[in-house]
Amino acid sequence: MKRKGTLRQILLITDGCSNQGEDPVAMAALAREQGITVNVIGVLHEDTPEYQARGLREVEEIASMGGGISQIVYTRQLSQTVQMVTKKAMTQTIQGIVNSELQQILGNDYRVDDLPPEKRGEVIEVVDDLGETMDLEVIILIDASGSMENKLATVQESLIDLSISLNSRIGDNQFSMYAFPGKKKDVELLMDWNGRLDSLTTIFSKLSSGGITPTGPAIKEAIQAFTIRRSKRSLIRDDASSDEFLEESGM
Amino acid sequence: MMHHQMNFSKSPVCNLTPGTVIVGKWHKNRYTLMRRLGFGATGAVYLSKDANGNKVAVKIGQDNMSITSEVNVLKTFSRVQGNVLGPSLIDVDDWYYEKKQYPFYAMEYLEGENVLSFMKGKREEWVGILLVQLLTDLERLHKAGWAFGDLKPDNLIVVGPPYRIRLIDVGGTTLIGRSIKEYTEFFDRGYWGLGSRRAEPEYDLFAACMIMLNMAYPARFEKKAQPEKQLAAAVNKSPLLKRYRKIVINGLFGKYNSAEKMRNDLVHTLSTYKKQAPVADQEAMSRSVRRSNQKKKKTKILFETLLLASFLFIVYMFYLVSQTM
Numbered sequence: 232m233k234r235k236g237t238l239r240q241i242l243l244i245t246d247g248c249s250n251q252g253e254d255p256v257a258m259a260a261l262a263r264e265q266g267i268t269v270n271v272i273g274v275l276h277e278d279t280p281e282y283q284a285r286g287l288r289e290v291e292e293i294a295s296m297g298g299g300i301s302q303i304v305y306t307r308q309l310s311q312t313v314q315m316v317t318k319k320a321m322t323q324t325i326q327g328i329v330n331s332e333l334q335q336i337l338g339n340d341y342r343v344d345d346l347p348p349e350k351r352g353e354v355i356e357v358v359d360d361l362g363e364t365m366d367l368e369v370i371i372l373i374d375a376s377g378s379m380e381n382k383l384a385t386v387q388e389s390l391i392d393l394s395i396s397l398n399s400r401i402g403d404n405q406f407s408m409y410a411f412p413g414k415k416k417d418v419e420l421l422m423d424w425n426g427r428l429d430s431l432t433t434i435f436s437k438l439s440s441g442g443i444t445p446t447g448p449a450i451k452e453a454i455q456a457f458t459i460r461r462s463k464r465s466l467i468r469d470d471a472s473s474d475e476f477l478e479e480s481g482m
Numbered sequence: 483m484m485h486h487q488m489n490f491s492k493s494p495v496c497n498l499t500p501g502t503v504i505v506g507k508w509h510k511n512r513y514t515l516m517r518r519l520g521f522g523a524t525g526a527v528y529l530s531k532d533a534n535g536n537k538v539a540v541k542i543g544q545d546n547m548s549i550t551s552e553v554n555v556l557k558t559f560s561r562v563q564g565n566v567l568g569p570s571l572i573d574v575d576d577w578y579y580e581k582k583q584y585p586f587y588a589m590e591y592l593e594g595e596n597v598l599s600f601m602k603g604k605r606e607e608w609v610g611i612l613l614v615q616l617l618t619d620l621e622r623l624h625k626a627g628w629a630f631g632d633l634k635p636d637n638l639i640v641v642g643p644p645y646r647i648r649l650i651d652v653g654g655t656t657l658i659g660r661s662i663k664e665y666t667e668f669f670d671r672g673y674w675g676l677g678s679r680r681a682e683p684e685y686d687l688f689a690a691c692m693i694m695l696n697m698a699y700p701a702r703f704e705k706k707a708q709p710e711k712q713l714a715a716a717v718n719k720s721p722l723l724k725r726y727r728k729i730v731i732n733g734l735f736g737k738y739n740s741a742e743k744m745r746n747d748l749v750h751t752l753s754t755y756k757k758q759a760p761v762a763d764q765e766a767m768s769r770s771v772r773r774s775n776q777k778k779k780k781t782k783i784l785f786e787t788l789l790l791a792s793f794l795f796i797v798y799m800f801y802l803v804s805q806t807m
């Protein structure tokens with residue numbers, strides 16, 4: 232149970248409906264098949280929350296298909312939400328792993344809830360422990376469509392905050408970031424794999440917002456980026472075994 | 483935290499009516515709910531009566547994970563030497579309600595007042611005394627290998643008299659060296675750009691200082707462009723914190739590596755600080771000199787009464803401080 236592994240997450244920050252390319256809900260399902268969790272944060276406009284809440288139904292669908300967590304917030308709550316969603320999703324994934332291991336030991340239909348309270352404590356300690364020590368790879372996808380323009384400063388702040396939270400863990404973190412639409416392409420790489428997020432200011436100033444919202448293609452791009460990274464890494468050192476451990480758990 | 487709060491408020495176990503009887507699935511203990519004390523992200527707390535009619539607090543949650551890790555913490559607390567840190571744990575069980583299973587635990591009911599409302603109308607000595615008591619507990623907690631994490635007025639209750647501050651809601655308590663489990667922005671060093679979210683004594687001491695600032699500024703304040711300067715200015719401008727200025731600044735900027743050191747400085751300040759007559763008083767005095775002798779006499783009597791009162795207060799203060807040791 233002490234085997235360490237890598238958790239893979241996509242964190243999508245968007246304020247609206249996709250309108251270009253593949254269906255993002257289908258792409259989220261594809262990500263999940265590959266052991267990648269998709270979390271979505273829907274950003275509400277302070278002035279038109281009612282109208283927008285309806286449009287953000289897609290947010291919930293993507294996260295639910297992607298095995299992750301969704302959260303709809305006003306801009307000012309973004310910081311605390313981004314780190315909370317990321318951490319919650321990690322715990323949820325790990326709990327899924329631990330639950331399925333328990334089932335293997337104790338038989339199907341057996342869950343942590345069925346253990347007497349005295350025994351549960353030990354299981355939760357294992358979950359806590361893994362959450363603290365496992366490595367984490369996050370690809371952040373930022374909706375840069377026109378309506379997000381005046382929110383990008385807050386998005387940037389919340390990502391720096393996320394980096395403070397995650398870098399306080401014992402495990403290693405790697406982040407990568409894309410914007411959709413980009414300047415030249417539908418999906419553009421803003422930051423390649425990096426352990427920190429505090430050099431974001433320069434990156435964000437380069438963002439220009441466009442009219443389309445290609446959410447599906449962005450998720451697809453992120454899945455590919457994970458695949459490439461994984462194959463590169465297994466060339467360098469053979470950590471296929473620990474990866475396998477997590478892939479089976481993506482559910 | 484919004485999402486979960488909104489979710490939980492709709493949970494059937496968040497809105498149970500007084501009189502509801504809860505019987506544990508494993509241990510079969512009965513609890514009769516009297517009223518809801520409050521609810522948060524992980525569950526609702528009800529003032530209840532156990533089978534013998536004793537008052538207890540029962541926390542019912544939805545999510546096994548967070549309830550169980552709170553129970554884990556409360557169990558460790560009971561193993562720490564000395565007074566109990568936090569409410570003592572009485573029972574842990576599950577409850578079947580409307581075909582679903584909900585985890586719950588019963589704990590000691592701490593009858594008291596929230597620190598901020600306790601502080602209303604109190605003089606600055608009380609800031610120091612409550613903090614000395616809090617730091618005593620934090621020191622023991624840190625020595626046992628934990629940081630409290632989500633330290634804020636909502637999680638502190640003043641019981642008594644004799645008044646004693648107590649920690650409640652242990653959801654944020656984290657093993658030292660790990661990342662803080664739960665925090666609240668205003669009290670979080672990471673939010674103010676003054677350090678990481680790694681659990682260590684300095685993290686809690688920062689929050690303790692922010693609690694002092696919250697006593698001085700009950701409405702709190704928003705973060706500005708230069709948080710470091712902003713916090714220092716807030717400390718310096720507060721009359722309530724005047725005598726603690728240096729200590730608060732040191733705590734905010736990570737200069738204390740143990741709760742004990744900060745506590746000792748506070749005790750020292752509390753026992754040696756000489757209050758200078760505020761400027762306004764001095765003016766009033768010099769004016770009264772020009773007035774009649776009779777007035778002078780009156781002032782003198784008043785002064786002596788005040789002196790006696792503050793002497794008695796100091797004696798009482800030492801009594802309270804000694805309560806914490």
Ligand SMILES: Nc1ncnc2c1ncn2[C@@H]1O[C@H](COP(=O)(O)OP(=O)(O)OP(=O)(O)O)[C@@H](O)[C@H]1O
Nearest residue numbers: 519520521522523524525527539569590591592651
């Ligand atoms: N042992 C106790 N004795 C007396 N009051 C308590 C006790 N435990 C909790 N309370 C009160 O019940 C309320 C809810 O407590 P809870 O632990 O849920 O705190 P919270 O911070 O609101 O929630 P959460 O940690 O779940 O977000 C609080 O206002 C607290 O004052």
